[in-house]
Amino acid sequence: MTEQQAVLDMLEILEGGGCVEPAHFFTLMRRTFRIAHLLYLEAEPYADELKICRLHHTFGAYAAEIYRSRGLHRIDPILKLALGGVRPVEWTMARHRFPECEPLFQAAQEIGISTEGVALPLPSPAGRTALLAINVNMPADEWTAYRRQHLRDFQLAANLFHAAMLEHGAMAGGLSARDMRLTGRETEVLTWAAAGKSYWEIATILGISERTVRFFMTNARRKLNVVSNTQAVAQAVRHALIPTV
Amino acid sequence: MTEQQAVLDMLEILEGGGCVEPAHFFTLMRRTFRIAHLLYLEAEPYADELKICRLHHTFGAYAAEIYRSRGLHRIDPILKLALGGVRPVEWTMARHRFPECEPLFQAAQEIGISTEGVALPLPSPAGRTALLAINVNMPADEWTAYRRQHLRDFQLAANLFHAAMLEHGAMAGGLSARDMRLTGRETEVLTWAAAGKSYWEIATILGISERTVRFFMTNARRKLNVVSNTQAVAQAVRHALIPTV
DNA sequence: CGCGTAACTGTCGGTAGTGACAGTTTAAAT
DNA sequence: ATTTAAACTGTCACTACCGACAGTTACGCG
Incomplete structure (x- = not known):
């Protein structure tokens, strides 16, 4: 079987949704391409940090421990670029553009991990972000030639796997989707609060008592796991829980 | 030049960011692939309606007028599926799954437009969504065979073009960056407020007085033309004035 | 029928946010 | 050297928000 054919077969499997197990997907990818390691990350952006929803990788426990203990996530330019943007991020490019991230690549070399690779941003609909990092x-x-040949395969495979993960997560009742399901009234009061209305104004608009507005807002804060209306609205806007103006 | 080579060359152009003109991109795509028509749509979901940010296509003014005048956007399953999901949407699949959308495909046949094609979702950051529809x-x-061969090319090309549009829009983007230019401190206090911190906490974090935090927040409210911190944060998140990550 | 969920309401007391008063200091640009 | 902008601070009075107390009503489901 030609390599082209193998690639197309793999993409067919992915498009059929026949792969919701990260380990399975990683095996498939490494068998089809000349890939050393893979990392899949799905996270929710917060003001000062990331809340990790899903994290799977093949780098092993030792590398993960090094990464965690040295706080390399704080300087990792790939996280920043890939979770913020839409364009594939070349590792060496990131390395050259952000000199302060040298410790990260030093650490990789120390433990025998290559510093060549690409990270594919996988923006998610609900304000979450995700990436698939490919290490060769x-x-x-x-790598330049190989990447040129296969970036399109990587991108489609990543998108399809990510889609499968999202659909599977939605069915299996993922982390945030369940807690963050707001009722109609909760959405309404949040929407008006985001429009700068006070409790009294919202009560007048909705034709209910001010106490009831507070009741819905309190429930919304509890569900969103936040401490103020301001933070609740920020979360709601980010996660597209309330309509964009 | 072989077809493979032509495809790779086109992707190279796109990755270099050398294509921010929709018409140029469409020409490139139609020259490289056997594509009849293309449509690029970027929108913000607003309750049950869509606020269209960018719309470019090659279907012509007559088709657009038919689409608009008959209100076909209300039954278009491709819009719903592609703007909501992450997975490529096959036109015929959508047609069979949603019998109520027949008028749409009838209209297409009337004016001599093929009903074969695929729509690629292009989820954007900050709650917006986008799609590239390909008509063959x-x-x-x-089409089944051709699609199997080239879906990966379509996907990567769409992603790269979309990235270029977003970046170009952010640079030239008249909407957000002009009137709403916040200073560094204003951005900081808004960011912490969005994280649920009180004035006292923000003051402690930034090492300044509580009064000064209020000063920056008041300036931010004035610049954003809003009446409360909550509304200010909503605006800031929507217009990506404060970091998402 | 009981159970869960959504929608709804009242009161108290403390903390947080908001506007208006009136300033100083530092750094860059003209 | 003057202007401009950003960063910074203090006090007073008022309003808004928020947690914790303790409920009622209506609807659908097993």
Whole structure:
């Protein structure tokens, strides 16, 4: 079987939704492509940090421990670029553009992990973000050619796997989707609060008592796991729980 | 030049960001692939309606007028599926799953537009959504094979073009960045407020007085033309004036 | 019928946010 | 050297918000 054919077969499997197990997907990818390691991350952006929803990778426990203990996530430019943008992020490019992230690549080399790779942003609909990082073990020029040939395959495979994960997560009742399901009234009061209305104004608009507005707002805060109306509205806007103006 | 080579060359152009003109992108795509028509849509979901941010297509003014005047957007299953999901949407699949959308495909046939095609969801950050619809003029079985061969190319090309549009829009983007230019401190206090911190907490975090935090917040409210911190944060998140990550 | 959920209401007391008063200091640009 | 903008601070009075107390009503489901 030609390599082209193998790639198309794999994409067919993914499009059929026949792969919701990260380990399975990673095996498939590594069998089809000359990939050393893979990392899939799905997170919710907060003001000062990331709330990780899903994290799967093949780097092993030791590498993960190094990454965590040295606080490398704080300087990791790939996280920042890939979770914020839409365009594929080349590892070496990121390395050159952000000199302060050298410790990250140093650590990779220490434990024998290649510093060549690409991270594919996988923006999610509900304000969450995700990425698939692909790590390869080949010389720079060979990687350039290989990447040119297969970036499209990586991108489609990543998108399809991510879609499967999202659909599977939605069915299996993922982390946030369940807690963050707001009732109609909760959405309404949040929407008006985001429009700058006070409790009294919202009560007048909705034709209910001010106490009831507070009741819905309190429930919304509890469900969103936040401490103020301001934070609740920020979360709601980010997660598209209330309509955009 | 082989077809494969032409595809790779086109993707290279797109990745270099060398294509921010929709008409140019459409020409490139139609020259590289056997595509009849293309449509690029970027929108913000607003309750049950859509607020269209960008719309470019090659279907022509007559088709657009038919679409608009008959209110076909209300029954268009491709809009719903592609703007809501992450997975490519096959036109014929959508047609069979949603019998109520027949008028749409009838209208297409009336004016001589093929009903074969695929719509690629392009989820954007900050709650907006986008799609690239690809329309082809070939028999069903031929399209199945062609699609299988080139879906990955479509997906990567769409992603790269979309990225370029977003980046270009952010740079030239008249809407957000001009009137709403906040200073560094204003952005900081808004960010912490969005994280649920009180004035006292923000003051402690930034090492300044509580009064000064209020000063920045008041300035931010004035610049954003809003009446409460809650509304200010809602605006700031919507217009991506404060970091999402 | 009981159970869960959504919608709804009242009161008290403390903390947080908001406007208007009136300033100083530092750094960059003209 | 003057202007401009950003960063910074204090006090007073008022309003808004928020948690914790303790409920009622209506609807659908097993």
